Amino acid sequence: MTDATSHPIDEDHLNDECAVFGVFGGTDAGALTALGLHALQHRGQEATGIVSYDGEQFHAHRGNGHVSENFGQQSGAIVERLKGESAIGHNRYSTSGETNLRNVQPLFADFEFGGMAICHNGNLTNAFELRRDLVRRGCLFQSTTDTETIVHLIARGHQSTVPDRIVDALVQVEGAYSLVCLTQDSIIGVRDPYGVRPLVLGRLGDAYILSSETCALDIIGADFVRDVAAGEMVVINDQGVRSLFPFRDQPKRFCIFEYIYFSRPDSIVEGTSVYRARQMIGGELAKESAVDADVIIPVPDSGVPAAIGFADAAKIPFDLGIIRNHYVGRTFIEPTDRVRHLGVKLKHNANRAVVEGKRVILVDDSIVRGTTSTKIVEMMRSAGATEVHMRIASPPTTHSCFYGVDTPEREKLMAARMTVDEMAAVIGVDSLAFISIDGLYRAMGKANGRDSDDPGFCDACFTGDYPIQLIDQDSEHENQQLSLLAAVS
Ligand code: SF4
Numbered sequence: 001m002t003d004a005t006s007h008p009i010d011e012d013h014l015n016d017e018c019a020v021f022g023v024f025g026g027t028d029a030g031a032l033t034a035l036g037l038h039a040l041q042h043r044g045q046e047a048t049g050i051v052s053y054d055g056e057q058f059h060a061h062r063g064n065g066h067v068s069e070n071f072g073q074q075s076g077a078i079v080e081r082l083k084g085e086s087a088i089g090h091n092r093y094s095t096s097g098e099t100n101l102r103n104v105q106p107l108f109a110d111f112e113f114g115g116m117a118i119c120h121n122g123n124l125t126n127a128f129e130l131r132r133d134l135v136r137r138g139c140l141f142q143s144t145t146d147t148e149t150i151v152h153l154i155a156r157g158h159q160s161t162v163p164d165r166i167v168d169a170l171v172q173v174e175g176a177y178s179l180v181c182l183t184q185d186s187i188i189g190v191r192d193p194y195g196v197r198p199l200v201l202g203r204l205g206d207a208y209i210l211s212s213e214t215c216a217l218d219i220i221g222a223d224f225v226r227d228v229a230a231g232e233m234v235v236i237n238d239q240g241v242r243s244l245f246p247f248r249d250q251p252k253r254f255c256i257f258e259y260i261y262f263s264r265p266d267s268i269v270e271g272t273s274v275y276r277a278r279q280m281i282g283g284e285l286a287k288e289s290a291v292d293a294d295v296i297i298p299v300p301d302s303g304v305p306a307a308i309g310f311a312d313a314a315k316i317p318f319d320l321g322i323i324r325n326h327y328v329g330r331t332f333i334e335p336t337d338r339v340r341h342l343g344v345k346l347k348h349n350a351n352r353a354v355v356e357g358k359r360v361i362l363v364d365d366s367i368v369r370g371t372t373s374t375k376i377v378e379m380m381r382s383a384g385a386t387e388v389h390m391r392i393a394s395p396p397t398t399h400s401c402f403y404g405v406d407t408p409e410r411e412k413l414m415a416a417r418m419t420v421d422e423m424a425a426v427i428g429v430d431s432l433a434f435i436s437i438d439g440l441y442r443a444m445g446k447a448n449g450r451d452s453d454d455p456g457f458c459d460a461c462f463t464g465d466y467p468i469q470l471i472d473q474d475s476e477h478e479n480q481q482l483s484l485l486a487a488v489s
Contacts, residue, residue: 030082195230282309
């Protein structure tokens with residue numbers, strides 16, 4: 001039982017997932033990959049790694065912490081050692097409490113066809129089943145990631161080409177994946193048949209780039225070529241780009257939460273600007289749940305575009321009533337509950353000049369557990385707000401994600417345990433409203449709202465409509481993703 005003074009919950013956002021990046025045919029591929037990963041830091045702050053190939057040898061560095069700590073100026077020598085004209089890299093966020101270097105990607109293995117590195121954004125939903133079977137057949141796992149399952153499946157394949165080996169492995173897995181692989185003569189990108197996670201293709205001079213998001217193309221001055229399509233494999237080598245569609249066609253289910261929160265606002269995702277999508281969602285939210293107020297205040301940073309859209313539609317002034325300290329890391333990476341609670345205070349402060357004596361509408365992108373919202377509302381009242389209303393630019397998050405986003409178990413999701421009115425009472429607002437699921441789809445350009453026969457997006461964390469079978473969750477394994485065992489030191 002939760003009341004206004006007891007909050008076992010500590011985080012209002014879903015945790016991020018992972019980033020993948022790759023370069024083929026460019027001088028300084030390792031350094032370009034480090035820059036790309038830097039632009040994708042928001043997708044995973046726990047660990048990072050790069051593997052390059054110089055025509056004779058693979059070079060690797062993996063480490064805990066941020067990209068700048070591993071590949072920044074003070075680590076310049078590391079980037080210089082990542083020689084070659086091809087490289088891939090990964091930023092990691094994992095669910096396991098303790099980071100273990102064995103789990104930091106890219107994973108690397110020597111196969112009978114030569115060395116190959118692999119990195120993965122997503123989560124396999126039958127990794128436990130496959131792993132159990134592989135272990136019975138004698139496979140020795142070196143890491144605790146689901147990605148290693150793919151490595152073993154590739155190793156056991158009998159096809160004559162590397163792309164065929166990868167396809168043969170992937171037809172055995174279920175789940176969400178955007179993969180980037182580095183071989184001795186190619187980089188290979190693959191998206192799962194539902195296209196849950198993003199992957200784009202770019203060009204920089206003669207080099208080809210693969211990236212989770214377009215913002216990483218911008219940082220290195222590369223041109224966006226196109227999205228890698230759902231179910232597509234692109235094989236990039238000296239002959240150029242070869243496109244294959246080796247999987248059975250499936251309905252497209254791109255993660256709608258990428259638009260709400262995960263992707264950077266300056267990225268173009270599946271042809272739509274993330275920033276514009278958030279503004280449209282804010283506008284639709286205002287149409288559904290406007291209330292008399294003096295000022296619209298975004299919860300920075302991810303609530304800003306939606307708040308601008310809301311203010312525009314509601315014809316209420318927008319202002320920065322909360323100032324964020326950008327030198328404090330995201331609260332969810334802090335190690336203990338107590339520090340996480342402190343982290344919220346360290347991160348945000350009320351701007352009294354904007355708030356005092358005002359009726360305030362706070363706009364945020366989502367509520368997962370509730371504590372951040374509670375503290376921000378308290379902060380508004382202490383700064384002199386006369387009314388505090390909260391508007392959320394996503395429907396209530398009622399279900400866990402099993403496709404590569406770290407979510408708490410369902411019973412820890414505030415919206416799974418409470419009605420909206422109960423949530424409002426706990427958070428301490430005068431009113432609380434979420435955008436409706438149809439409103440969200442209207443904002444994404446579907447005039448008639450959500451088509452339950454073919455929604456076109458994954459929205460399972462709002463609807464429970466999981467597009468890809470949850471094999472491990474349906475068996476005896478519960479709520480496991482990204483790691484298969486508890487990591488040991
Ligand atoms: Fe995205 Fe939610 Fe689907 Fe996970 S369940 S892929 S977060 S929409």
